[in-house]
Amino acid sequence: MFTLVRLTSILALSAVTTGLFAAQDKLAFRDAFLQDQLAWSEVTETARQEGAVDFYYWGGDDRLNVWLERTIAPKMAEMGVTLVPHRITATRDAVDLVLAEARSGKALGEGSVDVIWVNGENFYTLAQHDLLYGSFAPLLPNASAFEWDANDPRGLLNLFDFGFPTEGREMPWSGEQYVCAVNRDLMPVDATPHTFADLERWLTEHPGTFTYVKPPHYLGNTFVQEALYALSPLGASGFQQPLASFTPESLARLMAPGMDYLRRLSPLLANARNDLARYPENDSALMTLFQNSQTAMECQFGLYHVATKGALGQMPPRTEEIIFPVNNMIKNKNYLVLTSNAPHPAAALTFINYMSSVEAQASKLSEVGYPLGVDLWTLSAQDQQVLMAAMPAHFGVTQTELDANIAPDIHASLVTVLETVWLKYVEQHSDRPFEDLVRDAMAP
């Protein structure tokens, strides 16, 4: 009995010490990599030793799930890394897990999350709580496929995520644009709304034929952002500053026209009763209404969503994309982030690097229908051709028109205020003065 106890304690002790050494190794590896002192072959060799990568991502899209399992996982296996996909319903869950593990003292090499698919608010939260690996992105071999020049306005999407500096702490993976689509059986071409005033006019004549996803879901937040931009005198540029640069009065003045509009619109939305709308909770609830011809128009992130959903028979046959709202269609990128307590950092670097290769980007484009994360103009003519050939089709609009009407996201630090004010003022029809609501939402 006694020997058994002693044996187990020795085993436990040795396990602890190897764990300790492993953590130190990983720290040394991180510092060397971030100072650009490692050859890429050393990274891939360490990745092979680590053997796996834990990837946390929103798992609500079957095409993405299938692509990861059938196309990406075999490629990673060739590099000696097992891709372990963790499908989550909200990215927030992965952020919470990283935070909880970090707070319980799990350092680099000891956590359970390597890579998360993120953008905006979640990246901001990770950065605020110091949960990021470091400025790794520009050091990856495939970083050459991105525009990192701060003087080139086209590079802003790689350098700023919801107005918050990425500093290379996340690697762009996909581009996205918030696109509205209409069912031509219900809405003729000459009735197409291009501004928020057009939409209100249409809804006054056809109440209940439109709705948007309920904030704080990001699909809802984005619709609210576009209304704020289009109706504010300053446009999108007014919302690019951090929260600290606003007073409650100045922010209230900026937000009031958009929020007033949305409050006015709520009795006209689908399933509205007693002046209060019943908003869909997520994209599938939104699509159910649209597929059932209850709504004539829907908006979501998805530059190619009409093509990809249409190919699966999930769109009414005469669905077309529209330019709405003119000049204020939000375009952003989403990213792969490496966490501060990643269990397999080298394997994660290898994985992220492969995800931004032309090969992976082309198959993502054709098999999943997610827009490019890489910047086309940085690539060779041959690579450009490969990617152009993989692009899904547009219906009713051209890529040029879509490109001509883009706007950036609001600053990440404003998102919580937007959500809170929308919930109180637009959804709940609070009687309190608008400025008080904004002041409360801004209070830490």
Added chain:
Amino acid sequence: MNRTTRQWLALLPVLSVMLLLILGISLYAVAQSLGYAPIYGIDAFPTLHYYDLLWQQTGFWQSMGLTLYYAVIATVLALILGFFLALALVKQGRNHAWIHTLYKFPLMVPYLVAIAMVILIFGQGGLLARLSFALGWIDSPAGFADVLYSHYGWGIIIVYLWKQVPFMALSIYVVLMGMGNDTDEAALLLGARRWQRWLYVVLPQVIPGITSATLICFAFNLGAFEAPFILGGGFPDTLPVMAWRLFTDSDYNNRLTGMAAMVVIGLVLLLLIAIAGRLSRRVFQWQGAGHGR
């Protein structure tokens, strides 16, 4: 080792799980709602601040009202329907054994499936809507009366009833069968009228069984999340949905308010169970007194 110790030891595995899971988590929830959450960088224990924030939520009392409304209506309807179903089953005897299997079917089906079924049948794109459209009663499937997604909560109540009527019927049926006919026949021989046999003989014997079945359904309905979340009428939400929204909010401070909402649901439930327990005992005593006369 004496008998009592052995009994306690035998209970230990179950007890430890129950204590850890139920008591442990409840205590943790109470502690968080009182401001103990170092994970989120909040350590203000003890404070009632988060309960204060909860009262101040717009529509808190409406949420409370809606939560109680769905729970009470669904439980009372399930009780009445379940009681009659149980009586019918007793009367049937073993004549049609398949009925006894069939009525238990909803018990095996998860709530989420029941919710999906309700949407497929009663939704505006559902079977009834499409059928009415095909028959020319309405101009478009969307023109179908919107049974779901309203604060009347018919969708929620249908789901609860579909699942809980069989449960009530099963509990009451077992009690009725276990009771046997002896006491009823004795009363009949002593000259009791039909209503007297009901009130003084049958009812006192089934009430304890009914009470526990009713409380189980009521407790579930009060704390249930999926049905009100999916089929409810939007703002104001029921308390569990409100708690979920607060808990998944990006602002970590709101999580503690969400915990406070969960604790409030628990307290309301405990209060109602205490009242129900006392009431049923009183009814029981009153019945007993009547019986003795």
